Structures are given as C-alpha cells and as structure tokens.
Amino acid sequence: MATTEEQDLRRELGAERERLAEAVDELRGELDVGAKLRSNLPAAAAGAFVLGFLKAGGVGATARLLVRRR
Numbered sequence: 001m002a003t004t005e006e007q008d009l010r011r012e013l014g015a016e017r018e019r020l021a022e023a024v025d026e027l028r029g030e031l032d033v034g035a036k037l038r039s040n041l042p043a044a045a046a047g048a049f050v051l052g053f054l055k056a057g058g059v060g061a062t063a064r065l066l067v068r069r070r
Contacts, residue, residue, distance in 0.1 A: 037044055057064075
C-alpha cells in the first residue's frame with residue numbers, strides 16, 4: 001500500500017502536469033502565426049507589395065519603364 005508521502009508526491013506531480021499542460025496550451029495560442037496573419041491579411045499583403053515595389057526600384061524604375069520608347 002502506498003504511504004502518505006507517495007500519495008502526496010503523486011498528487012503534486014499530477015498538479016504540476018496540469019500546470020505544464022496549461023502553459024503549453026497558452027504558448028501555442030500565442031505563437032499561432034497563421035491565425036495572426038489571417039486576421040491581418042490585407043495589411044500584410046499591402047506591406048509586402050510596398051516592400052517589393054521599393055526593392056524593385058520604386059517610382060524611378062516604374063517611370064523609366066513607362067517612358068522608355070523602342
């Protein structure tokens with residue numbers, strides 16, 4: 001038969017497991033990048049477009065492309 005100390009230890013371990021499981025679930029919720037991106041998709045798409053436009057040369061490159069005649 002288990003002693004009182006063993007029962008207390010098992011009870012403490014069970015409580016610690018519960019706390020750890022709750023902490024892991026909380027972290028998973030905070031690190032869910034997909035959900036955050038889906039909620040801000042229009043802003044993220046606009047930001048990606050602007051960064052791509054600037055990296056490609058911005059207004060100057062666009063003007064050269066439109067003005068160039070062959």
